[in-house]
Amino acid sequence: VALPLLAGCADQGSTGILVPSAAPLPEPFGVPLPIPPVLEPVRTDESTDYYEITQRAAKREILPGLTTEIWGYNGIFPGPTLVTRRGRRAVVRQRNELPVPVAVHLHGGVTPEEHDGYPIDVILPVGGWQPDPAHAGHPLGVTSQDEREYVYPLDQPACTLWYHDHRMDFTGPQVYRGLAGFHLVRDDIEDALPLPRGERDVPLMICDRTFAEDGSFAYPSIDPSLGGVPGVPVDLMDGVLGDVNLVNGAPWPYLEVSNTRYRFRILNAANARRYRLQLDPRPAEGPSFVQVGSDVGLLGAPIAHDQIEIASAERFDVVIDFAAYPVGTEVTLVNAYGVETTRPIMRFHVVREEPDDTRIPERLVEFETLDRADATVERDFRFANDRVDGVRMWTINGLPFDPERIDADPALGAVEIWRLRTNVHHPVHLHMAHFQVLTRNGRAPGPYDAGWKDTVDLAGGEEAEIIVRFDGFQGRYVFHCHNLEHEDMMMMANFRVR
Ligand code: C2O
Ligand code: CU
Numbered sequence: 001v002a003l004p005l006l007a008g009c010a011d012q013g014s015t016g017i018l019v020p021s022a023a024p025l026p027e028p029f030g031v032p033l034p035i036p037p038v039l040e041p042v043r044t045d046e047s048t049d050y051y052e053i054t055q056r057a058a059k060r061e062i063l064p065g066l067t068t069e070i071w072g073y074n075g076i077f078p079g080p081t082l083v084t085r086r087g088r089r090a091v092v093r094q095r096n097e098l099p100v101p102v103a104v105h106l107h108g109g110v111t112p113e114e115h116d117g118y119p120i121d122v123i124l125p126v127g128g129w130q131p132d133p134a135h136a137g138h139p140l141g142v143t144s145q146d147e148r149e150y151v152y153p154l155d156q157p158a159c160t161l162w163y164h165d166h167r168m169d170f171t172g173p174q175v176y177r178g179l180a181g182f183h184l185v186r187d188d189i190e191d192a193l194p195l196p197r198g199e200r201d202v203p204l205m206i207c208d209r210t211f212a213e214d215g216s217f218a219y220p221s222i223d224p225s226l227g228g229v230p231g232v233p234v235d236l237m238d239g240v241l242g243d244v245n246l247v248n249g250a251p252w253p254y255l256e257v258s259n260t261r262y263r264f265r266i267l268n269a270a271n272a273r274r275y276r277l278q279l280d281p282r283p284a285e286g287p288s289f290v291q292v293g294s295d296v297g298l299l300g301a302p303i304a305h306d307q308i309e310i311a312s313a314e315r316f317d318v319v320i321d322f323a324a325y326p327v328g329t330e331v332t333l334v335n336a337y338g339v340e341t342t343r344p345i346m347r348f349h350v351v352r353e354e355p356d357d358t359r360i361p362e363r364l365v366e367f368e369t370l371d372r373a374d375a376t377v378e379r380d381f382r383f384a385n386d387r388v389d390g391v392r393m394w395t396i397n398g399l400p401f402d403p404e405r406i407d408a409d410p411a412l413g414a415v416e417i418w419r420l421r422t423n424v425h426h427p428v429h430l431h432m433a434h435f436q437v438l439t440r441n442g443r444a445p446g447p448y449d450a451g452w453k454d455t456v457d458l459a460g461g462e463e464a465e466i467i468v469r470f471d472g473f474q475g476r477y478v479f480h481c482h483n484l485e486h487e488d489m490m491m492m493a494n495f496r497v498r
Helices: 171-176 484-488
Strands: 048-060 068-073 082-085 089-096 104-107 147-152 159-165 180-186 201-209 244-247 254-258 261-268 275-280 289-294 297-305 308-310 315-321 330-335 344-352 377-388 391-396 415-422 426-430 434-440 455-458 463-469 475-481 492-497
Touching: 082 089, 104 147, 159 171, 159 261, 159 315, 171 484, 180 201, 180 261, 244 344, 261 308, 297 315, 308 315, 377 426, 391 475, 415 426, 415 455, 455 463, 475 484
Parallel strands: 048 089, 082 180, 201 261, 254 344, 377 415
Antiparallel strands: 048 068, 089 147, 104 159, 159 180, 201 244, 261 315, 275 308, 275 330, 289 297, 289 315, 330 344, 377 391, 415 463, 426 455, 426 475, 434 463, 475 492
8 A cells, every 4th residue: 555645744843754544533532541551560579679561462443443553562552651669679571572673771761781772682582583684784782582671770860751662773663563651750759749649640652653544553664674564655764753643542532630730741752753732722821831840850940831842752741730721621732733633632621620739839859950060071963964875864973873883981970061963853862861951052941951851852953052960870872863763764872981
């Protein structure tokens, strides 16, 4: 089946190509928001919680009346949510019953290198695996057969992490098929805050997908071994955009809420799409969103937003106060960058009154702002396209990813300033090390740059200075563009903490 393309589609804000779905799409807001189940540990001891996950294919009904084969952690998409406490180790045994190698990365986790899901450190499938001849020269790192254990110390403040596939060259298609889930870290400081909790603390994984006529995911690719739709002549290097917004795996779902505050941990898990989130209607009084946390922790003080721009892999931890709406109101979360089907995301039905004893304190956590004077090293990285051996690739400083090459060698504990420049939109992510945005285009950071970050969203032609603290562990880690097609087309490099 050849799918038509919307070349130069009207969606603003994202670098990518949209392939419309061939499947019939439902009316939006017809299905309830699913909440991914919290995974129970198989055992615990005084220091550690032990979890087991099997990655496997499964059939799911995502569009009504059609079946979609997903690749999921425990066969579900999103995968199960892990909820762990600061300072307690989590050991996750991952078993690979998929037909392809996998690597699991805990995004935002401060993790020893051997447990970070380095892109060539893969788990080979149960039942063996023969490399595709087209990729026979592909390097393999530390591989394991069938399964392996990832050990996460999680000695880091309460935050919203997520885990996803990270296999070199194939992260885009493998995440597209469903390999992503939440991992929440909690601590005593967060527990003491009067923020919404329990059923009013809701993870929202937002992403976009395109569906083939039979309901399967249509990942466009000229190379069917990438899991693509044969015959679609798409140069997917720009990024894959879909025309269906999924939240927690459901198309344009709805959630019934009371007229109280809710905390939403918003994750953009799309391969390439950047969202501009707004509420429609906006509240008559007060802000649409009050941000309380960023990628890897709570803010020092809350920030009110009328809209939120969120790029792939970023997290915004926000409170929406539905007391601003009369009971009976339907409030739609929209993507102001979207058109037609890509505009609506989900809908909240304010269905009942309820007492609310939560509040958003003026101070959230002790926040340490890093200072330019603390930095000992400055480095420059340019994210752009280059021809490498005649092939167009996404590169960093003109170079494609090479697992053997170390592009920066910070000392453990050092603070460095990295200057990042882009040609088109690139969300830039560092593994292991967290950072703050120091400047954007030579000025103060933008409205969405606050807090501790692991990903910074840069539009085309932008330049930012980030101040990074290489706390945690020595070893080799990657940094890369989190547009997954750019990442797969080599926009990735290594730093080694010495
Ligand atoms: Cu979210 Cu290197 O990844
Ligand atoms: Cu990019």
